[in-house]
Amino acid sequence: MSKAKEAIIRTDCNGATVCDEEEDFLAKRGEHEMGSMIRTTGVLVTIFFSGSSLIGCSTPELPIGKAPKSVSIETVPLSPTGIGKTSTASTETYGNDEIVESQHFYTGPPHVLSSGKIAYLTFDDGPSESTSKILHILKKFGVTATFFVIGADTSEGRALYKQIVAEGHALGNHTYTHDYNRIYKSPEAFMKDVRRLDQLLEETVGYRPDILRFPGGSNNHLSWKPGGRGIMRKVASEVKKEGYQYFDWNVSSTDAAAPVQAREMIIDSVLSASRGKKSIIVLMHDNTYKTTTLEALPIVIKKLQAAGFHFEKLKKSSFTFQFLEP
Numbered sequence: 001m002s003k004a005k006e007a008i009i010r011t012d013c014n015g016a017t018v019c020d021e022e023e024d025f026l027a028k029r030g031e032h033e034m035g036s037m038i039r040t041t042g043v044l045v046t047i048f049f050s051g052s053s054l055i056g057c058s059t060p061e062l063p064i065g066k067a068p069k070s071v072s073i074e075t076v077p078l079s080p081t082g083i084g085k086t087s088t089a090s091t092e093t094y095g096n097d098e099i100v101e102s103q104h105f106y107t108g109p110p111h112v113l114s115s116g117k118i119a120y121l122t123f124d125d126g127p128s129e130s131t132s133k134i135l136h137i138l139k140k141f142g143v144t145a146t147f148f149v150i151g152a153d154t155s156e157g158r159a160l161y162k163q164i165v166a167e168g169h170a171l172g173n174h175t176y177t178h179d180y181n182r183i184y185k186s187p188e189a190f191m192k193d194v195r196r197l198d199q200l201l202e203e204t205v206g207y208r209p210d211i212l213r214f215p216g217g218s219n220n221h222l223s224w225k226p227g228g229r230g231i232m233r234k235v236a237s238e239v240k241k242e243g244y245q246y247f248d249w250n251v252s253s254t255d256a257a258a259p260v261q262a263r264e265m266i267i268d269s270v271l272s273a274s275r276g277k278k279s280i281i282v283l284m285h286d287n288t289y290k291t292t293t294l295e296a297l298p299i300v301i302k303k304l305q306a307a308g309f310h311f312e313k314l315k316k317s318s319f320t321f322q323f324l325e326p
Contacts, residue, residue, distance in 0.1 A: 118279045119309040120318065121145035121301075122249065124174055124213060126286030127152050127160035133294050134286060135167055141301045143311035145169050147286060148213040151176035151197050158204045165205045170313035172211040172247070173197050180215060184223035184231050187238035194239075210316045212244045218324040237326035247314060249283035250321040253300075255293045256285055266296035271303055279319040280309070 123134060126149050138145055147164050149171060151157075164171060175183050175190070176197040183193045198208040214235070216222055223231050239246055251273040255261045266284075274280050282300075284293055301311070312318070 117307075117309045118319065119274070119304050119311050120279075120281045120314050121284065121311060122148060122172075122213070122247070122281060122314065123284050123286040124148045125150060125178065127157050127164075128286050129288040130286055130290065130294060131160045132163070134297065135163060135169075137294070137297050137301075138169070139167060141298070141305075143301060144313040145311065146172055146211070146314040148172040148174035149197075149201075149286075150174050150178045151200060153200055161201060161204045168313075170211070170315065171201060171205065171209050172213055172314065173201075173209050173244070174213050175215055176200070178215050180222050181226045183215065184227040184235065186227060186231075187235050190235045191238060191242060194244075210244055211314050212239060212246045213248070214246060217248050218246060218322055232324055233326055236322075236324055240326055245316040245318075245320060246322065247281060247318075247320050248323045249281045250277065251280045251282045253282060253284045253293065253296070255290055255296075256283075260290060260292055263292040263295045266292060267299050267303070270296075270300050271307075274304065274307065274309070281314070281319070281321050 121138075121143070123145060126134075126147055131147075134145075147169060149161065149164075152160070161171065173194050174197075175193045177183065177193055179193075183190045194212065202208045214220065214232070218236055219232055223235075227235075236246065251270055253261075253266045254269040255266050270282055274282075284297070287293070304311075
């Protein structure tokens with residue numbers, strides 16, 4: 001596993017500790033602790049907010065009818081399927097005997113070895129009403145990505161799982177419910193939720209992913225309330241034992257730092273954090289109301305290509321970045 005030589009530790013909106021390489025972070029951003037990125041006359045000032053009021057991957061989508069206004073983008077038209085409703089956490093219960101699973105083994109499409117500067121675009125929390133638009137942009141540029149999805153057991157949700165795979169992208173498990181209070185009670189509770197999504201994906205696309213991302217990241221602090229301070233180390237250990245590889249990120253788009261993050265801030269965050277790195281795992285979100293992520297995506301792709309990166313989807317043997325090692 002690759003790690004930064006020197007790291008700056010900060011806390012994101014999910015309560016997770018995020019590492020930035022010192023040479024990328026301090027030289028370009030200064031030693032500030034609060035605020036947001038503001039580009040002014042070519043100078044990048046960095047401040048960081050943290051707070052449970054910010055909407056990111058750990059919170060549900062904004063209520064319908066209260067969607068913030070945003071600039072329209074030129075992508076495929078959105079069908080009124082109601083997919084956005086499926087990306088919120090499920091609250092239904094299920095019995096102990098519904099899912100029986102031993103160690104997990106991958107049975108999906110074959111993987112291809114890669115080299116050079118690699119960018120892994122990752123989208124958390126889908127499927128949503130943005131999924132088809134993201135796929136349209138990716139197809140336009142001929143790049144692949146990884147979707148860390150949650151449970152959407154509807155006809156629309158299943159159709160989007162199938163579309164992601166049919167267009168050559170990877171599916172990763174992001175738990176079925178994305179409910180911190182449920183999944184982080186214990187390693188057993190976490191694995192039950194993971195296997196529930198595995199079962200849905202296998203029924204829908206024909207295989208269970210062997211890659212996973214923890215809601216909030218592997219060292220999030222929001223897990224402490226239901227499971228105690230040591231819960232993430234226990235859960236990460238169990239995930240490894242069950243045959244999965246988990247992925248955090250070494251480049252954040254910051255699109256989870258606000259209900260609708262500024263497009264330029266998303267672009268600047270990705271580009272500045274990517275400098276000096278050979279392999280990057282970029283965190284973005286597949287969320288109905290995060291329209292500026294869609295607006296920023298084509299520019300991010302073009303600028304990363306200009307910097308010498310090519311794009312690939314994650315697989316178990318890919319470069320990984322983990323905030324916490326079990």
